[in-house]
Amino acid sequence: MNSTIGRATQRDDWWRTAVIYQVYPRSFADADGDGVGDLPGITHRLPALADLGVDAVWLSPFFTSPQADAGYDVADYCDVDPLFGTLADFDVMLDRAHELGLRVIIDLVPNHSSSAHAWFQAALDAAPGSPERARYIFRDGKGAHGELPPNNWESVFGGLAWTRVTAPDGTPGQWYLHLFDSSQPDFDWTNPEVREYFRGVLRFWLDRGVDGFRVDVAHGMAKAEGLPDYTPPADAGSMGGDETDVPYWAQDGVHEIYRDWHEVLAAYGPDRILAGEAWVEPLAKLANWVRPDEMHQTFNFSYLETPWKAERLKKVVDDSLAAFGSVGAPSTWVLSNHDVIRHATRLGLTPPPPQGQGLGPKSESHPDEVVGLRRARAATAFMLALPGSSYLYQGEELGLPEVIDLPDAARQDPSFFRTGGETYGRDGCRVPLPWEADAPSTGFGPGEASWLPLPDSWPDYARDTQAGVPGSTLELYRTLLALRQQHELGAGEIEWLASDDPAVLIFRNGAVTVVANTGAGTAPLPAGTVVAGSGPVASGRIPGDTTVWLVG
Template sequence: MSLDETLDPNTPTTPTETEPLTATSEAGHDWWRTAVIYQVYPRSFADSDGDGIGDLPGITSRLQSLADLGVDAVWLSPFYTSPQNDAGYDVADYCDVDPLFGTLADFDALRARATELGLRLIVDLVPNHSSTQHRWFQAALAAGPGSVERSHYLFRDGQGVDGELPPNNWPSVFGGEAWTRVTEADGTPGQWYLHLFDSSQPDFDWSDPWVREQFLDVLRFWLDRGVDGFRVDVAHGLIKKPGLPDYTPPADGNSMGGGLGEAETPPYWAQDGVHEIYRSWHEVLLSYPGERILVAEAWVEPLSKLAHWVRPDEMQQAFNFSYLESGWTATSIRRVIDASIEVFSSVGAPSTWVLSNHDVVRHASRLALTAENPQGAGIGPKSPGLPDRAVGLARARAASALMLALPGSAYLYQGEELGLPEAIDLPDSARQDPTWFRTNGERYGRDGCRVPLPWESASPAFGFNTTGESWLPQPSDWTSYARDVQIGVPGSTLELYRLALAIRAEYRLGAGEIEWLTGYGPDVVAFRNGEVTVIANTGSVPVELPIADELLATVPLDGPALPGDATVWLRGV
């Protein structure tokens, strides 16, 4: 079923089965096909030296908690040398650790500890752009127009009488223009360089063979250090349309290109030329022992087009942002699950499922918003339609339980297992996201989902460190979310996640298949995956449940009915 198809509104009076949908293929069941992968945002996970910013030794010290949670792999957001203008996504050296986070020896220790705990390790790679402080870009500035060094980036002459206008009208993802003019060595105004993100993040020119060779070396550097794969940042942005034609995106479009559906593809997103790059990367990973993977951050729609990123000779996984953005309605959820399994299976890939990450409003808040909120905009005190925290948490627990029962691979974002909401009331003076500054405060950006984690309720900085310092302020009312007040407490969000992951592993739900069940009403998502029956009520009217063994419920059940905003797993239906 495609996303554009409408579900039959007529439901029978008793539950019936439909044809099964499988998330796996005859290609085999490699670890990544069913894995639960936990995203660590290093700045905000754990701080070992008390400077207020998380680091690699801090992550290493807390890895046991992730093994106890029951995940299969850890994905680290960037920890490379960087001026940190965009929290490390502005890379100045792809083959070293920023002193803010530690050393290469600290990375090796983290890798060793992860292996000891049975956790695979995936690292972020940022190939669309570098930092302006990268030696390659500095060489390009020094070499001048027409040089080999400038061919590594997208330098262009400006328009207008004296080149005073940018080469085209492209906007930056973070707001404002996507071009910045440089001052040449002789002091005169010179060429412009493209930056789809911040002006400190110049885009590479991936039509240049030299750029391609450098990144093959970067892959080998980290593969030699034992990483199990790469999450590829802005994987749909590397190739730009020849000629760099003008393009005005829809006013209500998402900043990274999602939500456009079948609309014309922007000239800077999802160009066909990216696929030959990833085929060459695929070959590099194949030359190493074990099962190494590539994961695409590609905001591409429709899903049938996104499936091109995970064909057998390209990447292994692509983030399913259509699922993340589907909203808390039964119709939209079932529609996107159907479409996802169908299109990914057609190319022999598993679907991935994700609800939160470091770029979107946490789903414990997002699912209770009552106003439109485009990706990347964030929310703050003056945002319309702010969520009710209790409603948001109930929906987040129910949505997470539904997601973790699906066949395929699931991604968790740090803190969601604690039920963390978006930090809405951050002081303006504390905000650091480039989006906030480039839009003059019109968009709050992503700081609210990046606040450091609460580990211990009574410790300084909630156990993030021992000094009480925190690069973003932690809300004072996060005490009840701390890990130490949830561990071992029946019904807590942390224990809900631990139980769900244990059952998922025991019943091999990631390798299963879906049999849809109907007859529970228009607001209910109901399916069987092997021995487990999952019923999620996205509405407000309680739904009668069949008599069966309860494996998991996101709310205490009082009688044979499932209330709204709740999910239950049953056995024996």
């Protein structure tokens, strides 16, 4: 593929300053009217992303899959699921993105496959100790008859992390590990065959012209020797860990894998990247994932989980820049994605529920939607002025809130079912996008169908409702992204300036001065010309929950 990359992304180190837009294919745009987004739909809507001003797009999985976990259960890593189109559709989409100056990053899910993967089906048919079973983590059970799981690990989605198989003669057999759903068996990454298989997967997509990979569960894959029992603290998040040695997260063995992958990508040139989804704390430990010979970026979940409070924001920014800078990597910044409550809702909750819990009609806390959106706009304006690379999640540029009142019958997140409905999960942030207020399915597709029901409020957020409207969230994002590029803020450095109000943060990045008022009261506006603001500024005062950019 000989497509030409345009704009700032022509640089080999484009990823150091890029704004990367996450496309969740099921919910982005539906071209064929079946109610599920697809690759032709993405191709059709790519000009809107170029117009928004982002540098790259990251696509969540579109590979062959039974869709038990929305495509994160992969049955064939080198083909497109018919739900989303064909490999030819992918090639057309990739070429169109490159024509528009957009890089394309695709998801890779290496911790586990689908139970429908040919390898796992062969493992089920094979005997204990066979080469087929050695590709996954099969173990004999404990107890007199192997009736107990090999250890006490629990699944991220609830329940045991082990499922027992039935032998060909109908008797109970071994157990296999799945840190997520039982339809997602974990690979055994100590097996050289697994490692060679994924080298081939990387090369398959690099040969087609992709610009990089976002690596799912990048802190997984390696497990502690012997698979020891582990009981997480009551307040521990489901996907991450601190310095405590969690035997299935953040084991040192992952780094050897990424050094190997780095060499695979380097053979295609210096501009192909690995971006990790690594839920690892503290930031000083997370920086190990982006040492010069490993990944290029990793998501900064410490930043995502920081509340809208000045002292906490300043600390996480300083800690991030120091940690990533210590290994020569850029910091990344992110506020929303397909796994967390949208920040237009999350920032209106006091406190937000634990990661993965989600929101629903019976949740204990309900958001203040006005406050949530105001803080979300201010938080985005603060984030996009920081040096490094930023990630946006589809629909946040429209100010979309979390959809809370989804009926139980419509929910599809496996965590909802594995916990008997106690965990609402992630469906609320995955509802399809509104493009045109008066079109069928609010412009998501040519028919009325959508895989998750669309709220009655969606026309108010539609892209065509906001386009060209001063003060709309869409126009705020366009303005911020244009100014960020104009003033090269991604490549800059920040200098904190004194503030008399502990709720107000002030910093300078190049020619731009940023003032973020995280408090409820107003704050004085410094000298300069306001070039962007998350909310209106009047009489020389900055309202609460507002961020402004000034020059001069």
